[in-house]
Amino acid sequence: MTAAASSDADLISAHAAGDPYAFSELVKRHRDRMWAVALRTLRDPEEAADALQEAFISAFRAASSFRAESQVTTWLHRIVVNACLDRMRRRQTRPTVPLPEAGPGEPVAPRDAMSDRETSLMVQEALMELPEEQRAPIVLVDVEGYSVAETAQMLGIAEGTVKSRCARGRAKLAKVLGHLRNRIADANVPADGVNVQEQRQWEGR
Amino acid sequence: MTGMERVPMGPPWSIDLIADLHAGVLPPEVAAQLRPRVEADPEAREILQALDATLEDLQALPPIPMPDHVAARIDAALAAEARPSAPVVSLDEARKRRNRRLGLGGAGVLVAAAAAFGVVLAVSPGTTPSSNDAQPAPTTSSSKPNAAPPLAVKESELGSAVGDVLKAQNFGPLETPDRLAGCLKGGGITSSGNPLGISPITLDGKEAVMAILPSGLAQYRLVVLDPKTCGPDKPEGVLADTTIKQR
Numbered sequence: 001m002t003a004a005a006s007s008d009a010d011l012i013s014a015h016a017a018g019d020p021y022a023f024s025e026l027v028k029r030h031r032d033r034m035w036a037v038a039l040r041t042l043r044d045p046e047e048a049a050d051a052l053q054e055a056f057i058s059a060f061r062a063a064s065s066f067r068a069e070s071q072v073t074t075w076l077h078r079i080v081v082n083a084c085l086d087r088m089r090r091r092q093t094r095p096t097v098p099l100p101e102a103g104p105g106e107p108v109a110p111r112d113a114m115s116d117r118e119t120s121l122m123v124q125e126a127l128m129e130l131p132e133e134q135r136a137p138i139v140l141v142d143v144e145g146y147s148v149a150e151t152a153q154m155l156g157i158a159e160g161t162v163k164s165r166c167a168r169g170r171a172k173l174a175k176v177l178g179h180l181r182n183r184i185a186d187a188n189v190p191a192d193g194v195n196v197q198e199q200r201q202w203e204g205r
Numbered sequence: 206m207t208g209m210e211r212v213p214m215g216p217p218w219s220i221d222l223i224a225d226l227h228a229g230v231l232p233p234e235v236a237a238q239l240r241p242r243v244e245a246d247p248e249a250r251e252i253l254q255a256l257d258a259t260l261e262d263l264q265a266l267p268p269i270p271m272p273d274h275v276a277a278r279i280d281a282a283l284a285a286e287a288r289p290s291a292p293v294v295s296l297d298e299a300r301k302r303r304n305r306r307l308g309l310g311g312a313g314v315l316v317a318a319a320a321a322f323g324v325v326l327a328v329s330p331g332t333t334p335s336s337n338d339a340q341p342a343p344t345t346s347s348s349k350p351n352a353a354p355p356l357a358v359k360e361s362e363l364g365s366a367v368g369d370v371l372k373a374q375n376f377g378p379l380e381t382p383d384r385l386a387g388c389l390k391g392g393g394i395t396s397s398g399n400p401l402g403i404s405p406i407t408l409d410g411k412e413a414v415m416a417i418l419p420s421g422l423a424q425y426r427l428v429v430l431d432p433k434t435c436g437p438d439k440p441e442g443v444l445a446d447t448t449i450k451q452r
Contacts, residue, residue, distance in 0.1 A: 056279055
């Protein structure tokens with residue numbers, strides 16, 4: 001049955017074979033991490049809960065389509081991430097908050113004076129300011145610790161695109177979080193046309 | 206690759222370019238030539254350090270455990286999904302199917318009876334309907350095949366039923382999500398999505414339906430409806446409406 005020692009793949013097989021508890025067990029194992037991803041991607045707890053419920057039900061029904069060559073967690077995450085992204089696209093009503101006008105590199109508060117909790121809140125807030133296409137890979141790679149390859153599978157994009165979106169997102173976060181001094185951020189030349197072109201050329205790798 | 210990629214000139218270099226180098230976006234041969242030059246430039250080095258600090262901030266974000274009420278809701282939804290007949294088949298359909306079964310059963314009884322008492326039946330067709338009447342008559346519109354008695358709840362102890370109702374997706378005499386929505390509308394209760402749990406109950410002995418609805422963070426809205434009177438314009442059909450907080 002659903003022994004605690006079963007692997008994720010065993011649980012999927014047991015579920016496909018009709019074990020009514022196997023899928024719930026699988027969800028219990030991974031739900032905290034999936035919740036964090038959904039909440040950090042969608043911002044709104046109600047929406048995150050709806051997206052997760054929708055994703056888990058759809059995974060429950062589609063478990064027979066699971067292919068052993070991918071990790072169960074990658075497969076499940078992909079369904080969750082897609083449910084979140086679908087919701088964001090459908091919603092489209094809450095535009096992404098622009099970066100503060102105060103200028104790049106202007107910290108929200110002096111970092112030394114902040115407790116860990118305040119730092120976490122500030123990082124969380126800054127994350128919410130990233131556009132969706134950068135936030136999702138940053139959450140998966142930098143916060144949740146998935147590899148670039150796994151994240152590319154989850155998001156259905158090329159690995160080079162994951163790296164490039166992470167790079168853009170980190171650069172914005174470095175400014176918002178005050179890690180870049182104003183002088184550097186201001187003096188730094190913006191990406192010129194040549195770089196952007198090269199960027200596109202490099203992205204597909 | 207071709208090995209012909211141009212190494213961007215600098216310093217200075219754009220933050221985006223340094224972030225690309227940092228994230229491993231650049232082709233290895235470009236990165237190999239660029240990295241020592243970037244590291245030799247104090248400002249570029251500061252940008253690399255800022256990107257490292259940003260990564261450390263992201264990696265240090267604490268885990269966010271799923272709140273209990275969300276876990277309970279998802280467990281309930283998966284349990285409902287695992288039940289073979291619920292909630293996809295409406296009670297109405299189930300009842301129709303049961304009636305068909307009973308009809309067939311009745312025919313079987315008649316055939317068997319005819320074998321034994323053919324002549325009697327043949328001359329007394331009027332007895333046929335009474336054989337259907339002999340089936341246990343439903344006492345209420347909510348009677349279900351294989352139904353356990355509805356959960357008995359006292360008005361003074363509504364909260365005691367929450368655990369059981371959360372595990373169920375049984376619309377009982379309300380039969381469909383549409384009727385539930387109509388009854389909630391009658392009480393001025395707005396709720397998006399499916400109830401977290403719903404079950405027929407008796408409230409102080411009277412037939413009712415309890416629904417548990419999502420209601421913001423760490424709380425539920427518990428609603429008890431009278432299936433006989435509730436409807437879109439009938440607030441009197443809401444017997445109880447209370448918000449309970451997650452412990």
